[in-house]
Amino acid sequence: MTVLEIRPVVGLAEIQEGDDLASLIVEAIAMDGWSLEDKDIVVVTHKVVSKQEGRIVAIPDEDTYRALVQDEAVEIIRRRGDLVIARTKHGFICANAAVDRSNVAEGFALLLPVDPDRSAHRLRNLIERATSTSIGVVITDTFGRPWRRGLVDVAIGVSGLPSIIDLVGTRDAHGNELNVTEIAIVDEIAAAADLVMGKASQIPAAVVRGLSLEGSGRIADLIRPPEEDLFR
Amino acid sequence: MTVLEIRPVVGLAEIQEGDDLASLIVEAIAMDGWSLEDKDIVVVTHKVVSKQEGRIVAIPDEDTYRALVQDEAVEIIRRRGDLVIARTKHGFICANAAVDRSNVAEGFALLLPVDPDRSAHRLRNLIERATSTSIGVVITDTFGRPWRRGLVDVAIGVSGLPSIIDLVGTRDAHGNELNVTEIAIVDEIAAAADLVMGKASQIPAAVVRGLSLEGSGRIADLIRPPEEDLFR
Numbered sequence: 001m002t003v004l005e006i007r008p009v010v011g012l013a014e015i016q017e018g019d020d021l022a023s024l025i026v027e028a029i030a031m032d033g034w035s036l037e038d039k040d041i042v043v044v045t046h047k048v049v050s051k052q053e054g055r056i057v058a059i060p061d062e063d064t065y066r067a068l069v070q071d072e073a074v075e076i077i078r079r080r081g082d083l084v085i086a087r088t089k090h091g092f093i094c095a096n097a098a099v100d101r102s103n104v105a106e107g108f109a110l111l112l113p114v115d116p117d118r119s120a121h122r123l124r125n126l127i128e129r130a131t132s133t134s135i136g137v138v139i140t141d142t143f144g145r146p147w148r149r150g151l152v153d154v155a156i157g158v159s160g161l162p163s164i165i166d167l168v169g170t171r172d173a174h175g176n177e178l179n180v181t182e183i184a185i186v187d188e189i190a191a192a193a194d195l196v197m198g199k200a201s202q203i204p205a206a207v208v209r210g211l212s213l214e215g216s217g218r219i220a221d222l223i224r225p226p227e228e229d230l231f232r
Numbered sequence: 233m234t235v236l237e238i239r240p241v242v243g244l245a246e247i248q249e250g251d252d253l254a255s256l257i258v259e260a261i262a263m264d265g266w267s268l269e270d271k272d273i274v275v276v277t278h279k280v281v282s283k284q285e286g287r288i289v290a291i292p293d294e295d296t297y298r299a300l301v302q303d304e305a306v307e308i309i310r311r312r313g314d315l316v317i318a319r320t321k322h323g324f325i326c327a328n329a330a331v332d333r334s335n336v337a338e339g340f341a342l343l344l345p346v347d348p349d350r351s352a353h354r355l356r357n358l359i360e361r362a363t364s365t366s367i368g369v370v371i372t373d374t375f376g377r378p379w380r381r382g383l384v385d386v387a388i389g390v391s392g393l394p395s396i397i398d399l400v401g402t403r404d405a406h407g408n409e410l411n412v413t414e415i416a417i418v419d420e421i422a423a424a425a426d427l428v429m430g431k432a433s434q435i436p437a438a439v440v441r442g443l444s445l446e447g448s449g450r451i452a453d454l455i456r457p458p459e460e461d462l463f464r
Contacts, residue, residue, distance in 0.1 A: 004428050006236040006442075078462040085462060093379040105406050142415075146378055146463035147325040148386070149456045150396045150416025152423070164382045174337050183374075184382025185427070191384070192424030195417070195443060196236050210238075211427060224381045230310040230317060231378035231463050 002210055007034070008196040009042075009205035017054040022126030025205055041136040041208040042127060043193035046112055046156055047103050048204045049119050049139055055111040056104060065099070065109065072097035072111060077232060088112065091223035092156060094143045112141065116157025117219050124159040136160035136213070140190040146231065153194035155186040156219060162186070163217030184222060185213065234442055239266070240428040241274075241437035249286040254358030257437055273368040273440040274359060275425035278344055278388055279335050280436045281351050281371055287343040288336060297331070297341065304329035304343060309464060320344065323455035324388060326375045344373065348389025349451050356391040368392035368445070372422040378463065385426035387418040388451060394418070395449030416454060417445065 011028045015021060025042065029035060036042070050056070059065045073086035077093055086097040090112065100110040113119040116139050124137040139157035144150075155163065163186045170181070193206040226232060243260045247253060257274065261267060268274070282288070291297040305318035309325055318329040322344065332342040345351040348371050356369040371389035376382075387395065395418045402413070425438040458464060 002240070002428070004238040004424075006238070006424070008234070080462060083462075103406065145416075147456050147461060148416065148419065148454050149460075150414045150419065150454060152416050152419050154380070174335065182382045183426070184377075184380065184384050187380065187382065187384050188423040188426055191420040192236075192238070192427060194415070195420055195424060195440075196234070208427075222380050222382060224379050228381075229379060230312060230315075 004192075004208065004210040006192055006196050007207045007209065008203045009207065010203060012048070012202075012204060015048040015051040015204075017052060017056070019052050020126075021048060021052045022123055022130060026127060026130045028205075029207070036127065036131045036133050036135060036207065037209065038134050039136075039209075039212060040133065041138060041161060041189060041211060041213075042123070043138045043140060043189060043197075043206045043208060044123065045153075045197065045204045046116065046139050046141045047100070047110060049113050049116075049123070049157075050100075050110045051104075053113055053119065055113060057109050057111060058107060059101070059109050060107060065101070068109060068111075069097050069099050072099055090116065090156070091220065092141075092143075094141070098141060100141075112156060113139070117159060118157075120157040120159035134160075138186055138189055138193070140193065142194075153190040153197075155190045155222065158186050158217055158219050160216055161189075161211075161213045162215040163219060163221040165213075186217065186219075187222070236424075236440065236442040238424055238428050239439045239441065240435045241439065242435060244280070244434075244436060247280040247283045247436075249284060249288070251284050252358075253280060253284045254355055254362060258359060258362045260437075261439070268359065268363045268365050268367060268439065269441065270366050271368075271441075271444060272365065273370060273393060273421060273443065273445075274355070275370045275372060275421060275429075275438045275440060276355065277385075277429065277436045278348065278371050278373045279332070279342055281345050281348075281355070281389075282332075282342045283336075285345055285351065287345060289341050289343060290339060291333070291341050292339060297333070300341060300343075301329045301331050304331055322348065322388070323452065324373075324375075326373070330373060332373075344388060345371070349391060350389075352389040352391035366392075370418055370421055370425070372425065374426075385422040385429075387422045387454065390418050390449055390451050392448055393421075393443075393445045394447040395451060395453040397445075418449065418451075419454070 075087040078085040120137040140153045307319040310317040352369040372385045
């Protein structure tokens with residue numbers, strides 16, 4: 001039996017702009033008595049990546065916050081009271097255009113990385129160089145969903161693994177072609193990693209071990225083109 | 233370090249109406265050389281539960297199929313060509329009112345269990361009795377999402393664990409109250425389990441080990457009330 005393991009990366013200190021996040025992750029893992037292996041997937045919440053990249057903005061008052069949300073949004077999808085559902089420059093549709101006021105000092109907000117795939121790629125290269133392994137990296141954020149209450153972590157950046165697995169042409173045990181063919185594997189990985197990261201537990205990274213995925217995808221693979229979308 | 237493990241339940245034969253699914257799962261695990269422990273969460277795709285419960289319907293032609301979708305739907309949310317997004321009797325909003333033609337003989341379709349929480353509860357009781365453990369059970373299905381391409385597994389039935397973890401009042405390291413408070417933990421568990429189940433690999437069950445969840449929820453906790461929903 002192949003057991004999938006999800007290991008929290010514990011002991012990471014608060015990340016500051018310019019920190020060497022890759023080294024900090026590798027050292028935290030070493031301090032905990034284990035090490036990365038080929039095909040491991042390192043999952044990191046965007047908060048630490050955004051902090052490292054200096055994507056932090058002062059918001060002295062609510063008007064500044066609202067202007068920032070407006071600025072990060074390329075399209076407002078819905079608005080009700082203070083809640084704004086917007087499309088970001090990356091194409092993500094989420095609350096407040098992903099401008100985030102938790103896990104940051106009061107009076108400040110975090111923005112998403114400018115190019116999360118590139119952030120993932122850079123982090124992956126640095127970790128691979130430090131550990132002589134071949135790994136994948138997923139950067140996550142926490143999004144709400146229409147129709148279903150509660151939030152889940154999803155992928156917002158990826159490097160070294162596919163975003164979607166396409167089973168088109170695959171047949172089930174009855175010989176039927178599967179009608180469910182495109183699995184958003186990288187979102188399932190993000191959700192799985194959140195089970196050990198938690199929102200309040202200050203664990204911003206985890207390692208998924210035991211998946212053997214071929215290929216490499218981009219986060220744009222997950223963005224549904226507007227013309228395919230029934231819910232705008 | 234607490235490692236979360238996700239173990240596939242391999243070797244389950246094709247499930248038939250009236251099968252003792254609980255015993256079959258326990259036996260398959262024993263044949264694979266391990267056994268269930270307290271606090272394990274058994275995740276099962278609805279397909280095997282629906283088959284066991286006889287929720288299988290003949291669909292000799294496309295008109296019968298369309299009539300069945302119409303019958304399972306209590307509200308049509310969107311329609312484009314052959315694609316119908318509908319709300320089921322349970323409150324789930326999904327494609328084709330969850331009427332499923334994969335993993336079933338040609339000319340037939342599977343419906344969701346009538347009361348998936350009750351199905352989960354029954355399965356849990358039978359497994360607990362057979363193994364003298366205290367476990368949780370999650371029943372899953374594969375849903376699409378607005379805005380994001382690819383499908384993910386979500387929970388449609390639950391017993392013995394919470395559906396949502398509410399972190400309201402929890403503070404982050406900066407002393408801010410979290411604004412993200414309700415995590416759909418049972419959907420994250422469903423997504424995580426799918427990583428070892430797969431769509432074509434004929435593994436319809438998995439065990440999540442290492443989560444220590446208190447409380448018990450209902451799947452209805454995940455249904456967003458229409459008046460809160462911006463996307464109908």
